[in-house]
Amino acid sequence: MNAIPYNRDIASELIASFDTRPELLVQILHSFQDRFGWIPEPAIRQLAEELNLSRADVHGVVSFYHDFRATPPGRHVVRICQAEACQAMGSRELSEHAESSLGLKMHESTEELTLEPVYCLGNCACSPAVMVDGDTFGRVSNKRFDHIVNTMKGSD
Amino acid sequence: MPAIKVFVPRETAAISMGANEVALEIERRAEESGESIQLIRNGSWGASWLEPMVEVEVGDARIAYGNVTREDVAGLFESGFLKGGDHPRRLGPTQEIAYLANQDRWSFSRCGVIDPVSVEDYQKHSGFTALEKALAGGAESVLDAVLTSGLRGRGGAAFPTGIKWRTVAETGADQKYIACNGDEGDSGTFSDRILMESDPMSLFEGMAIAGYAVGATKGYIYLRSEYPLTYQVLVEALDHVRSAGWLGEDIQGSGFNFDIEVHLGAGAYICGEETAMLESLEGKRGMIRFKPPLPAHEGLFGKPTVVNNAVTLASVPDIINRGGESYAEYGVDRSKGTLAFQLAGNIKRGGLVEKAFGVTLRELVEDWGGGTASGRPVRAVQVGGPLGAYLAADQLDIPMDYEAFTAIGAIVGHGGIVVFDDTVDMAAQARFAMEFCAIESCGKCTPCRIGSVRGVETIDRIVGGIDREGNQSLLMELCDTLEGASLCAMGSMTPLPVRSAIKHFAEDFGADRGEEQINE
Numbered sequence: 001m002n003a004i005p006y007n008r009d010i011a012s013e014l015i016a017s018f019d020t021r022p023e024l025l026v027q028i029l030h031s032f033q034d035r036f037g038w039i040p041e042p043a044i045r046q047l048a049e050e051l052n053l054s055r056a057d058v059h060g061v062v063s064f065y066h067d068f069r070a071t072p073p074g075r076h077v078v079r080i081c082q083a084e085a086c087q088a089m090g091s092r093e094l095s096e097h098a099e100s101s102l103g104l105k106m107h108e109s110t111e112e113l114t115l116e117p118v119y120c121l122g123n124c125a126c127s128p129a130v131m132v133d134g135d136t137f138g139r140v141s142n143k144r145f146d147h148i149v150n151t152m153k154g155s156d
Numbered sequence: 157m158p159a160i161k162v163f164v165p166r167e168t169a170a171i172s173m174g175a176n177e178v179a180l181e182i183e184r185r186a187e188e189s190g191e192s193i194q195l196i197r198n199g200s201w202g203a204s205w206l207e208p209m210v211e212v213e214v215g216d217a218r219i220a221y222g223n224v225t226r227e228d229v230a231g232l233f234e235s236g237f238l239k240g241g242d243h244p245r246r247l248g249p250t251q252e253i254a255y256l257a258n259q260d261r262w263s264f265s266r267c268g269v270i271d272p273v274s275v276e277d278y279q280k281h282s283g284f285t286a287l288e289k290a291l292a293g294g295a296e297s298v299l300d301a302v303l304t305s306g307l308r309g310r311g312g313a314a315f316p317t318g319i320k321w322r323t324v325a326e327t328g329a330d331q332k333y334i335a336c337n338g339d340e341g342d343s344g345t346f347s348d349r350i351l352m353e354s355d356p357m358s359l360f361e362g363m364a365i366a367g368y369a370v371g372a373t374k375g376y377i378y379l380r381s382e383y384p385l386t387y388q389v390l391v392e393a394l395d396h397v398r399s400a401g402w403l404g405e406d407i408q409g410s411g412f413n414f415d416i417e418v419h420l421g422a423g424a425y426i427c428g429e430e431t432a433m434l435e436s437l438e439g440k441r442g443m444i445r446f447k448p449p450l451p452a453h454e455g456l457f458g459k460p461t462v463v464n465n466a467v468t469l470a471s472v473p474d475i476i477n478r479g480g481e482s483y484a485e486y487g488v489d490r491s492k493g494t495l496a497f498q499l500a501g502n503i504k505r506g507g508l509v510e511k512a513f514g515v516t517l518r519e520l521v522e523d524w525g526g527g528t529a530s531g532r533p534v535r536a537v538q539v540g541g542p543l544g545a546y547l548a549a550d551q552l553d554i555p556m557d558y559e560a561f562t563a564i565g566a567i568v569g570h571g572g573i574v575v576f577d578d579t580v581d582m583a584a585q586a587r588f589a590m591e592f593c594a595i596e597s598c599g600k601c602t603p604c605r606i607g608s609v610r611g612v613e614t615i616d617r618i619v620g621g622i623d624r625e626g627n628q629s630l631l632m633e634l635c636d637t638l639e640g641a642s643l644c645a646m647g648s649m650t651p652l653p654v655r656s657a658i659k660h661f662a663e664d665f666g667a668d669r670g671e672e673q674i675n676e
Contacts, residue, residue: 023457025439030381030420057440064441064598065422067381083343084538087588088501088576089529119425119592121382122346123172124574125204125499125506134384138172 003037003072010035011043015050022051025061029068038069074113076152078102079131082117085124089139094128097142102149112153159194160238161213162186165268166197167353168385169346169507174225175208181229182210191238199354201268202496202508203255204346211250214240220253221245255505255524260486260512262494263471264347267354273392275400278357284402286473290365291410298369299325302472304480306492310347311337311428311465312540312569312645314558317472320462323452324370327460332372334363335437335456335463338379338386339421339428342541344572347496348466350508352379352386355470356393360403360416362469365476366462367414375416376456377466378433381423390418425542425596429644430463432598443598444644465570467496487513491557491568499525501538501574511556518552521575532577536585536661540569542592543649545656546585567652582661587615589653597646603638604647610634611654618665628658628665 004010014031018024025047032043039062048055062068080086080095095117099105104115123129126138130145132152140148164170164179179195186193203209206222210232219240221232228245235243247253250268270277278284290298303318324332336359340348352359363375379387394416397403405413419437421427427436431445434456455461471493475483484492491513497520499506504526511520521527521537528534536546545566547554554560561568576585590611597604611634617627635651642648658665 021439023437023439024419026422026436027419027439030422060441061439064443065424067423081343083592084542084585084588085344085500085572085574087585088574088580118382118423119596120341120343120345121168122340122349122380123169124344124346124501124572125503125508126169126172126207127501127506129172131382136168136172136385138169 004035006036006040006042008042008046011046012050015047020050022053025051025053025058026065029062029065033068038072071109074109074111075156076113076133077116078113078149078152079116079118079121081119081121081123081127081129081131083120085120086128089127091128094130094140094142094145098145101146157192159192161196162193162238163196163198163211163213163218165200165208166272166385166389167200167207168349168383169204170200170207170209171385173207173223177226178208178210178224178229181226185229185233189233193238196271198270199267199272200350201250201256202264202350202510203253203505204507205505206247206507209247212238212240217249217251220247220250222247255507255509258524259510260494261510262474262483262486263358263467264351264355264496264508264510265474266358267350270355272354272356272389273396275357275396275402278355282477283357283473284361286476287361287364287368287402288408289476290368291407291412295325295369295371298365298476301476301480302369305475305483306480306487306490307468307471307475307483308492308558309465310467310471310495310570312342312567314568317464317468320452320464321366321370323450324372324460324462327453329460331374331457331459332370333456333459333461334366334370334372334375334469335434335451335461336363336375336377336466336469337428337430337433337463338377338383338466339433340380340383340466340570341425341428342543342570342572344500344538344574345498345541345570346500347498347508347571349383349386351467351470351496352383353389356390357397358470358473359466360394360397362472363416364403364407364414365472366464366469368412370460370462372462373413373415375414376437377416377418378421378427378437379418380421380427387418387420394418424598425592426598426646429646431644433463434461441598443600444646446643488555488557490559495556495568495571497556497571497573499573499575502528502530502577503575504529513557514555516553516555517547517573520556520573521552525575528575528577530577530579532579534575535578535580536576536582538574538576538585538653539572540567541572542589543567543645543652544569544572545652546582546660547656548660565652565656567649582657582664583615583619586654586657586665587612587619589650589657590615593646593650601642601644601647603641604650607634607638607647608650611638611650615654621666624666631658
């Protein structure tokens, strides 16, 4: 992830690229998060102003969706599927392994990485599934998990 | 000599197992050895257990090689795989792989076959002929064909598509919309994803036909954000289809205008519920709406809207091409046509199996699926996603048929089949059903928002042996409340997995520890 610090001008450009349409708020928030890594308070203020919405409206949308972050994530985001198909293939044990090997609980972040649960990546025939920085991996054993994480760390 | 066509899927499951690395290695080796190849990134045939499945075109046939790794590529070249040469990974001609050959491919007939982003390839496989036929034949004939086909919504609710379309067609408005639900959140389901990654243009064509039939000029695809590759494929394919004049203003000189936008969800399961999806498409929190008004009368931005699942819409072009009657010949009773069943979880041969309704759950799990991946006995099968019932191993002979499932208190839903072996703790699964409801509830209805939290606590007490009898009856009352007092399926159907787990697997809830077995 190559997130940059929040920048009002870039934020304005992003909003303009969606023709300043308030009904595209969810899409605009995605573009913010892609660029800045998270949705800081000044972004909520600016979105409300430029889209002619109340701050409560914008805050409500940001807080409703699991994707949108109110705190900055680590440089890498590791998401482990917790849904039934992956449970059937040991995702609970994989999650425990991830938590202990990374020294992080679910929803926790360090500067380097964020560990999160996700409920289905649609890779249920190749369970358990993990997503690292937007790339999906299938049939992830503990060993394969360690390999994926080491490769990710090596990419820094 | 023309370049040899080599196919490596660009599809999530295949890529999750290394397809991109395999594709790069094949290109590198081909260049190194001076072989002229044309690498085509097709979609997936749906045999996910064989991914990455590489194919080589040899004469009229395509020869498949399964579970190819980057390390295998050197050996494949040495074995002459570009001429279909023998190798331990060789599966033979793709069409003869039993898993695929025994299916009833209808909605997924082009998946794996074509380059998903090539208009030319799509048209070579009867692409856009249905739209042409519809534009020539008129809206009435489209509505008739869809009604005759017996097609029902494949997202899970199974509402007759033809009736929904006619309702929108007969509702007067200055603007109408087609909203495709691609928010495939149910665990154990991936048919929308495979379809959108492997044959996206059939979805666009289905949406355009729907638009023409009901008088809508604008379509939205609501895609879950957990499918980033699907998004890329959809956007690329849309771009090509627009350039070719099959979407946009005055499509192929017909005077009909129709265009499509792709919107991303943001990780909320509830947005797969149609009214929550409409709220999200309007840029709001995904809170469900009261019905009525139905979306067919007042949907997106208050306008009449057809809300259909991706597979439903993509089934339409072939219904128009082959006629509603020929679709209705598949299936049983009121479950007409085919469903793309998805074999998932602890299963040896997981993947997509499109088959006429009436196939039994056992045939799918055992004949196609090959039993569990772990090799242990099947203990439970959850059909229809997180809101679907758990079936016990002795219930597998049930035919896949909407009504047969309803009769035993279960659902077919979107066709997801998640298999568990005998190591599963069904109390933990029931607890998860409540926990998931607590995490994903939109919060509008109290039983769903708070009842789910109380459900988790109550199951914990039952398993912990605290007043087991009292807490079991409390849990059943709580399920009654969820069922009776929730506006949508999230709250009203979470009791399905909970009740079925208790009914069929009472021993996991401590019943073998001296307490009386409970009944529903």
